[in-house]
Every structure is written in C-alpha cells, then in structure tokens.
Amino acid sequence: MKTNRRKWAGLLAALLACSALCMALAYAVQTDFGGVRVTTQVLQTPRGEIAYKLYRPASATEQQPAPGVLLLHGYQNDKDTSAAYAVELARRGAVVVALDEYGHGSTAVPMRERGYVDHKLNTSYGLDREGDGSLVEISGPVRYRVMMNFSNLSFFRDRYSTDSHGNKIQDSSMGGIEGYALLAGLPYVDSTRLGISGHSMGTWASWSTAAAYAGAVGAQGKDIAPRAVVLQCGELFTEDAYDPGSTYFNNVLLLTAKYDEFNYFRDFQNTVSDALLDTPLRLGFLGVEDGARWNTTYGDFSDGSARRCELIRTNHRLTTHDGHAISAAMDWFGDALELDTDLAATDQRYQIKEIAGLAAMLLAIAAMIPLMELLLTIPFFKKVVQPLPDRPARLKTGGRYWREAALTILIAGLSYPFMTQLGHGLLPVPENIFRMTIGNGFLSWYLLLSAVMLITMIVQWKRSKKRGQPLDYYDLGFSGPQQAGRIDWFLCGRGALLACCMVGFLYGLTVLYQAVFQLDLRFIWPFFRGFSAERFGQFLVYLPVFLLFFLLNNSKVFAQMIKPSTLRPGLRGFVQDWYKNALCMTGGVLLMILLEYLPFFAGIGPGADLLFGTTFGGPFMSLMIVFVPQVLVFSVLCTYCYRRTANIYTGGVTVACMACWIVTGGSAIL
Structure with a gap:
C-alpha cells in the first residue's frame, strides 16, 4: 500500500511539475521572453x-x-x-x-447593456428598402432580441437602432x-x-x-x-x-x-x-x-x-x-x-504559447487521476471502490451493443441543432436566474436527453422483469453489490465528495496559474478560468441539470452498456473500453460535424443551413469543434473512474462540474 501511494504521489508531483513548466513556457512567449x-x-x-x-x-x-x-x-x-x-x-x-x-x-457589465430593438434585418444593413419585408418584427426573451441585433449598430440610422417601444441599441x-x-x-x-x-x-x-x-x-x-x-x-x-x-x-x-x-x-x-x-x-x-x-x-x-x-x-x-x-x-x-x-x-510564435497552454491543461487534468488514487487510500473514500459487475448475461456484445450505440448517437445528434438553438434563444426560463446564453442551449439539449435516458431506463427495467432477469441498481451503477436493491446514498455522497476534491484541485491550480502567469487553462478558447462571485452563482444555478445529465449518461454509457472490454485489466482493456465509450459520448456531435462540413467543403454550403435553415446554423454548429475535444477528455476520465470504482458518481459528478464550469466561467452572461 505504501509503495503504491508513493508511486501515485510521485506521478502527481511529476504531472504538476510538467504542467507548471508548460505554463511557464506559455508565459514566456506571452511576454516575448521579457520583452513585453x-x-x-x-x-x-x-x-x-x-x-x-x-x-x-x-x-x-x-x-x-x-x-x-x-x-x-x-x-x-x-x-x-x-x-x-x-x-x-x-x-x-x-x-x-x-x-x-x-x-x-x-x-461586470452584462451583455444586455448593448441594447436591443424589436426588429431585425434579414439582409445586410443599408441594402434593405422601405416596404421590402426585410425588416422583421421580433419578440421573445431579452437574450433573443439582443442576439438578433448583434449586427445592428448604435451609430446606424434610427430606423434600425430604435423602435416604437422605446428600446434602442445603446452601445454596440x-x-x-x-x-x-x-x-x-x-x-x-x-x-x-x-x-x-x-x-x-x-x-x-x-x-x-x-x-x-x-x-x-x-x-x-x-x-x-x-x-x-x-x-x-x-x-x-x-x-x-x-x-x-x-x-x-x-x-x-x-x-x-x-x-x-x-x-x-x-x-x-x-x-x-x-x-x-x-x-x-x-x-x-x-x-x-x-x-x-x-x-x-x-x-x-x-x-x-x-x-x-x-x-x-x-x-x-x-x-x-x-x-x-x-x-x-x-x-x-x-x-x-x-x-x-x-x-x-x-x-x-503564438502557437508555441497555445500548444504549451494545451499541454499544461491536459497535464493538470491528468493529475486528477493520481490525486484520486491517493484519496482512495483514505479509509473514508475506500468504500467508493466496488467490484465491477461480472454478469455475463448483462454484457453488451456484437450487434446488441452497436444497435444501442447507434440509437444513442442518432438521438443525440439529430436533437443537437434544434434543442441547443431553442434553449439559446427562446426557452422560457427566468432570465434573471438563468443568465448564461450558451448555457441555456445546453440546458435545453441536456434536459431532452435526460428525459430520453430516463424513459429508456424505465423501459429496460420493466422488460428485464418480464424476462425473469430483473435489473438492479448495481447494474445501473447507482449502488454496489451489497446494496443492489436500492440506491446507495452513502456511496453517492462519498463518490460526489471525491469528485469535488478532484475538481477543487483543478480549480485551485487554475487560480494559481492566473495569479502567477496571468494565464488560465485553455487552448485558443476559454475552458477553465477563475470565477467571479456572480459567475459562481451561475455555476450553482446550472449545475443540477448538468449533474442530472452526466449521471444518467454515465449510467447509460458505462453501466447499462457494460462490455467485455470493461472487465479486461490493463492498458489494452482500457483503450478497448474507452474508444466505444467515447464514440457514444461524442458520436452524435461527430455526426452533425459531418453533416455540416462535408457539403461545405464540397462547395455546396453548410449542411445545417441547407437542411434545417439558417436559424439552426451559426453558433452551436461552429461550437462543435470546441465541444468534441472536451467531451473526449471527459470520456477518458469517466472510463477510468467507472473501471476503478464501478459506480457512476465519481466520474459523473467530476465531468458535470467541469462542463458546467466551462459554460459559466467566462462565456456570455445576459
């Protein structure tokens, strides 16, 4: 035990040292090696x-x-x-x-200070003419009207920048x-x-x-x-x-x-x-x-x-x-x-900074694994580890697995452009509470997918009873073998607390890097950055929905679709297990990427615009190239956590907190 603890502690120290060195290199490039x-x-x-x-x-x-x-x-x-x-x-x-x-x-100034009016233009400003129908009346949530007026500027003529209700573009x-x-x-x-x-x-x-x-x-x-x-x-x-x-x-x-x-x-x-x-x-x-x-x-x-x-x-x-x-x-x-x-x-030289920053972020995330292993040596957290369910009848193999995987991918992919855009602009949520515009898009999509996963879970539960092989909470990842007949809330609490320790460690490292190097953990776009009090409040507002989605997702992808590779030890078993899990978690968005960009690269146009209309193109379609890599990282963490603990709590809560952090840490707030 002491030997393993020393090995994990040594790995943790090595990963942190390498992460800090990468961040120091990024800082050196940012300052032109002292010249700026x-x-x-x-x-x-x-x-x-x-x-x-x-x-x-x-x-x-x-x-x-x-x-x-x-x-x-x-x-x-x-x-x-x-x-x-x-x-x-x-x-x-x-x-x-x-x-x-x-x-x-x-x-600290919210995005709504930009201002808005109750109309938008469906052509370039200055090309419209009175009565041609290009100036369209709009209504709906404030965030929708603000976003529909991004291209309407405060120095434009009053016809564009004011309306009859007293609204105006204040400061574009x-x-x-x-x-x-x-x-x-x-x-x-x-x-x-x-x-x-x-x-x-x-x-x-x-x-x-x-x-x-x-x-x-x-x-x-x-x-x-x-x-x-x-x-x-x-x-x-x-x-x-x-x-x-x-x-x-x-x-x-x-x-x-x-x-x-x-x-x-x-x-x-x-x-x-x-x-x-x-x-x-x-x-x-x-x-x-x-x-x-x-x-x-x-x-x-x-x-x-x-x-x-x-x-x-x-x-x-x-x-x-x-x-x-x-x-x-x-x-x-x-x-x-x-x-x-x-x-x-x-x-x-800027790419050196970006690559060094990426390496620093990935090393910091990787350091969460040895940290978890060290925490698992503490008696309180030892009980988080349960044996993997070795039930041959429950293993998903061959066509049985791929049918479920294909259905999971199709539902996630086909609902993505519609539900994200609905939440982004028109989902009727209290705007003084749910203020993250991109967060509302994911809120809408995650709620739909959570409902689908709950329904399919109930259907499988009832079918298993009819077949005389009833599912239990151990099969779903909610309990260990000793408490298979009910949800183990003590396991839930310990697993969630372990996840909070891991995410808290990453947050502390982010704040330290911001203080020392004036850099957060990112690659090109914002990922992990320190919270203001306001943004931490938004994190707490959105977190319950993220927790619901990722816990159900972990139950679906890791527990309910458990595969023979999950039971195989070692690196080979991990890789065989991970790539299938990663495909289920990202496959829907990968499908949308192909749908969006293949016709675009062929010179026809973006797929979402052509198939669904321009309303469903734009922000969430371009966001996919950012979204997929982060979910791939999440799939690595979740795969490791489930194989190690045989429950959904540690991995699910960890990635739910990370995903909610990314959405609320620095993106647009109304």
Whole structure:
C-alpha cells in the first residue's frame, strides 16, 4: 500500500511539475521572453467594471511612444482569445489592449447593456428598402432580441437602432469605446497611430468604436481616429445604414473565412467564392467598379482609403489563430501604423504559447487521476471502490451493443441543432436566474436527453422483469453489490465528495496559474478560468441539470452498456473500453460535424443551413469543434473512474462540474 501511494504521489508531483513548466513556457512567449510587460487590469466606467489585458513592449516609453491596437473578441470568448494577435503585435512594438466585452470574461457589465430593438434585418444593413419585408418584427426573451441585433449598430440610422417601444441599441462597441479611450490616453502610446481589430461579434464592436472616434481630437489637439481596422470575419454594410457626413473608416482589412458557419459573414450566400467579390456590397467596400480580386489592396493608406478582402482557408472560430490571417493583419497594421519592426509577418510564435497552454491543461487534468488514487487510500473514500459487475448475461456484445450505440448517437445528434438553438434563444426560463446564453442551449439539449435516458431506463427495467432477469441498481451503477436493491446514498455522497476534491484541485491550480502567469487553462478558447462571485452563482444555478445529465449518461454509457472490454485489466482493456465509450459520448456531435462540413467543403454550403435553415446554423454548429475535444477528455476520465470504482458518481459528478464550469466561467452572461 505504501509503495503504491508513493508511486501515485510521485506521478502527481511529476504531472504538476510538467504542467507548471508548460505554463511557464506559455508565459514566456506571452511576454516575448521579457520583452513585453503583461498586466491584467480593470477599467472603471459608468456602466461598471471592464476587464482588460495590457501588453506593453519595453520599447514603448513616454519619450518614444509606440502605436497602439485595441483587440475585441467574439461571442462566447474573452480577452485571451485575442492572445495570438496581441502576442504578435506586441513583438512588433505595438501596445495592445485586449478587452473583455460586455457580458464576457471578467467584465461586470452584462451583455444586455448593448441594447436591443424589436426588429431585425434579414439582409445586410443599408441594402434593405422601405416596404421590402426585410425588416422583421421580433419578440421573445431579452437574450433573443439582443442576439438578433448583434449586427445592428448604435451609430446606424434610427430606423434600425430604435423602435416604437422605446428600446434602442445603446452601445454596440460593448466597451470598445472606453477601451479605446484608455489606450489613447496611455502616456507611452502615440495616439495618432491607433488601430482596432475584432473577431466575429468583436467586428461589430470594432465598427462601432471606429465610428465613435471618426474625426476625434485628443487632448493635444491631434487626430486620434483609428488609422486601421482589421475585421476577423466581419459583416459589411453600405453608407445607407448610417450618416456618412461625420463617420468614416480608415484603412479596413476584411479577413473572410472560406468556411464561415455564420451566413451574415459571407454576405448571406451559401458559399464563399470568387463570385462574392462581384456583388455591389463588396465592390462598394473595395471602391472598385468590377474585377475585384481576393488578397489585393485597393486605395491608399495615406488617405485612409486602403481596402482589402483576404480569403482565409479556415472556419469561423479558427480565424483567431490562423497563421495566414495573422500574417495579413501584421502587414496591414505595419503599413497603416508604421510599425518599426524587422520581423516578417510570417515570423510567428503564438502557437508555441497555445500548444504549451494545451499541454499544461491536459497535464493538470491528468493529475486528477493520481490525486484520486491517493484519496482512495483514505479509509473514508475506500468504500467508493466496488467490484465491477461480472454478469455475463448483462454484457453488451456484437450487434446488441452497436444497435444501442447507434440509437444513442442518432438521438443525440439529430436533437443537437434544434434543442441547443431553442434553449439559446427562446426557452422560457427566468432570465434573471438563468443568465448564461450558451448555457441555456445546453440546458435545453441536456434536459431532452435526460428525459430520453430516463424513459429508456424505465423501459429496460420493466422488460428485464418480464424476462425473469430483473435489473438492479448495481447494474445501473447507482449502488454496489451489497446494496443492489436500492440506491446507495452513502456511496453517492462519498463518490460526489471525491469528485469535488478532484475538481477543487483543478480549480485551485487554475487560480494559481492566473495569479502567477496571468494565464488560465485553455487552448485558443476559454475552458477553465477563475470565477467571479456572480459567475459562481451561475455555476450553482446550472449545475443540477448538468449533474442530472452526466449521471444518467454515465449510467447509460458505462453501466447499462457494460462490455467485455470493461472487465479486461490493463492498458489494452482500457483503450478497448474507452474508444466505444467515447464514440457514444461524442458520436452524435461527430455526426452533425459531418453533416455540416462535408457539403461545405464540397462547395455546396453548410449542411445545417441547407437542411434545417439558417436559424439552426451559426453558433452551436461552429461550437462543435470546441465541444468534441472536451467531451473526449471527459470520456477518458469517466472510463477510468467507472473501471476503478464501478459506480457512476465519481466520474459523473467530476465531468458535470467541469462542463458546467466551462459554460459559466467566462462565456456570455445576459
């Protein structure tokens, strides 16, 4: 026993040491190995606190002020999603402010402060005409109206930005205006050489911020209007949408993702092709009459007329970390802001940070296993371990297993686009309680799947009695063999407490990394970050539904579908068991990925848009590439926990807490 304890303790220490080293490497790249000072701060505004991250190169001084760039992230992201652009700009001598926009990250101002109206446009702003039916009346929850108005900007004409009920778009910069003022006022920043870049939702914030500072004059009487705007998957509009008399935009680069899941970023066309550049909207943006080409600059930087459409062969979310996109942005800012650098645009280090951060996160999660093993040596937790049910009649083999697996995959996959979008916008929940917009999408989907799993469990229970081989709670993973006739609540409590210790350990490590390295556990997008009091309250609100779903899911996938490989010891048995469990847990979303992207890659268009309509495309379809990897990690944890303890509590509660943490830790809050 002591030998095993030492081995587990040694493994835990080794994993933590490697995780910390990876995080230290990520921090070194973030700070350009000491050449850039990075600080995380809070800006006080009339609407509340706005969090931001400041990157200050050592070369930026009051005697030699440097250009500055404001970075604005996309929906469901935060300031560290802008890290790739921030790292590369700071390496080239620019001071960077990366903002947490309203309702995101650590900013206290809720997303509803953006404002909303009771109508939306089903075409690009400025292309509609009175009476053509493109301005559609909407109603429903506040979150729905806010999201339906993301592309409606506060500097647009009153026809768009106000309604007859007294509602209006209040601040579509989502804090960008305050962030820009902060950047322009820094003593080591040259306020005459400022730029803005935003991704997705952040592109509308970029337009709004740039419009607010068009013709603006700083304290010294100098023009502080943005000299460059880089839109990472942005939407275009015409001058008919606003009053161009006092509003203008200097040197705009539009990065267009070839496989953008959001139709308004591809001008409401099914695909992004050369023909897209021949539309009046794109020709007007580029300032040419015909013959426009991708990756070609039109106009002149000196008078602010430079325009360019860069085609990036990636999807919507990955534009934030695409090498081609970042290279184009570095060249653009270099020309517009006159960056003094010898670095080529293709000289990029940000991926080292991201890979190191990914390794740090995976090592930290892996460290939960030896921690669990050490806790299982404590007498209180020893009783969590039960023998695996060795009941040959219950084992799912061959066609019997695959029929159940296929049904599980189909139900999860086919319900995903509908239930997530229903919850995202229209699920009738109290909005002052259930405030996580993406969380409501998963809430809806998980509740449906939980109901399906409960029904199938009851059906199997009754059928087993008719066959004379009744199921018991041991078969379902709710009890051990000694308490097979009822749910073992003591086992439940001990298993849940063990899971809380594991998740608490991961949370403590996350908070430590944020304090020491100013980095949380993520890869590109937010995963595990420290809670504010408000967000922890939301975690507690959503957790019961996540617990219900993941406990039932663990019962279904691990206990009710127990396989011969579950009983096989060693690594080979684990791998054989895990891949089937992983397929059941992710198969439905993998099916939707194929449905979405195969026709897209074939040049037809995104599958969800074509089959279900554009209402069911967009956020949750693009979210799948983030969702699948995290569930694969969950499947590893759950497989290990079930094989080790033969109950659903430790694995189910652990991944329920982790999934709820991801959803409530930094994503959009109404």
